[in-house]
Amino acid sequence: MSYNIITPKADVNLKFILAIINSRYAQKWFYSNAKHRGAGVDVGVDKLRTFPIPNATSSQQNLLAEIVDVIIDKKNHHNDYDTSSMENQIDNIVYHLYGLSYNEILIIDPETSITKEEYDSYIINNEE
Secondary structure (H helix, E strand, O other), X not given: OEEEOXXXXXXXXXXXXXXXXXXXXXXXXXXXXXXXXXXXXXXHHHHHHHOEEEOOOHHHHHHHHHHHHHHHHHHHHOOOOOOHHXXXXXXXXXXXXXXXXXXXXXXXXXXXXXXXXXXXXXXXXXXX
């Protein structure tokens, strides 16, 4: 079950939402479901209303929020700091939250740095 960005649950960490909507999964979803204008994508409120946010435990939300905090901190101090490994970690967690198979990940990101073995062995905390 999921909900959307416009009407989030009261107990949702906003940095969790930030991580989700900046993930490769969301980029692919918005690109596939939005109007294309020139070099960009016009998402609009209607598409935001339909974008599904996966249910996640507080610990899963906090894990993503902590990674977002580190990325923000690193970029605030060193704008050119390479955060790609942390962004990949977010993507890996997001893929698991949406219940994607490794083959589905390859559709979203054919050049993913995540191997099948890494993906299959990655466990996110589902307990509260």
